[in-house]
Amino acid sequence: MTRLAPRPGPEPGAASEPSFAHLPGDIAVSFEFFPPKSEKMEQQLWDAITQLAPLNPSFVSVTYGAGGSTRERTHATVARIVQETALVPAAHLTCVAASKAEIGDIAEQYWDAGVRHIVALRGDPPPGEGARFTPHPDGYSSAAELVAGLKARRDFELSVAAYPEVHPDAATAAADLDNLKRKLDAGATRAITQFFFSADAYFRFLDQTLAAGITAPIVPGIMPVTSFSAIRRMSGNTTIPASLEALFEGLDERPGPRALVAAVAAADLCRQLYAGGVRDFHFYTLNRAEQAYAICQLLGLRPEPTP
Template identity: 60%
Template structure:
């Protein structure tokens, strides 16, 4: 038995040093809303540090995001983080949303430049009268309220960045504007994450860089999304899912194993915070967290049952 696995078996017993957070997306139908709330209730007893709710391309889910976040505040023990983007809105409109979040009891915003309404891969153009960059948005959020502000980070470089220097300059501008945490785009090769953290620290940036983890619920879907976001899909990952296109049950088991391997390896190398892109599918994430050593918080479970 390796030294790593021995260390892991004892060090993660109870996972007192592990922190997790979860990302959900707002529902588009009554059926999706039921699935969302089933996922939230499934994961709530794990007492995540926060849960975030996404914002569709072009701000297309603005109202649903606000409604979901408000319900999380009122009906759960969770601390919600609302996604907010710069696209398709004036500064005044965005500021109204920020103030509405504050009034609803939200104290954490995930600030993003956002994607055009046409979707990923289309050229971004700032809205006339709107915020031009994420750093501008972060500065406004911090001026309106004492929010915690998370921003995005790209271990394999944002597809629009011409160089690593430019990439790090963008992150530094967000931090200088008041960002308190960065959450990475998903990745499958942990070396990408560690090389990125080394670059960030060498640039004098000290905020936490939390790895974003995505269970591969659909290999075809994740592969397509990865191409648009600049994330690589290694050959070994494709091999794991080869031949499972018509076997969703086995694909789900393989997805759990792959994600568990990744997070356990990151934990072995000292990573303590993980952000899971749940895709509103809680069982896979719950199983991975269980393997990390997390167990249900009895106080939270009592509140959920009540």
């Protein structure tokens, strides 16, 4: 995967044609899931995996709860992906509430299970334990340290997080960029961004990373809106454009229309990113396939033929 500076280009198709006309599907995609908490949620997860697998994602990631609260379920989900599918799994791993030895043991378990890709994150404190991350006394104090520790142990492929509109804990935007560079210099292959709703915000961030000497791929993380009230709660450091607010006005209690609008809004964001040269997309699926699949369809990506 080659990191290129964004090159704004003409919108595909003439004004009289559909917005998504002529997109050739020359994109790479990856999908994020979370480990299920119940039998019903497990069925929903595997339905989503089954529907999205034919799109041949580069990898699929599985999240890891605050304080390792989903550690066992994450491991079980990743192990099942390895055993029952041809997908490439990426397991999330955080620094929260674990010593270096414990994290090393978890990494070895993943390696033994056939997992070669880890999404290495500092992690957020568990709910009710304060707003600030506190390192374990014998643990890693940052994602950069975690990356270095994992890389020294095994030759994992490592992805890290990036924040187009600055991490909430960062003292300044410059400090946030410095932290990202440390993670990549420690051995990470790529960064995946927090969700955002403005293509301009992403491209401004790319300009900043390039100016800081960061050349690794910065993959945009795309979050279709499943609940606008939830997005408001999660967007402490993410700007929600007034135009997006207007699109979802009156839809909080109408899940069907809201899902359709969300898919179109996210696809339009991806179209703008595509026009600027982006060819890699990471989708936060929330274990629902329909919206991510629809967006990929609009971008021209088609499932691989069944043998």
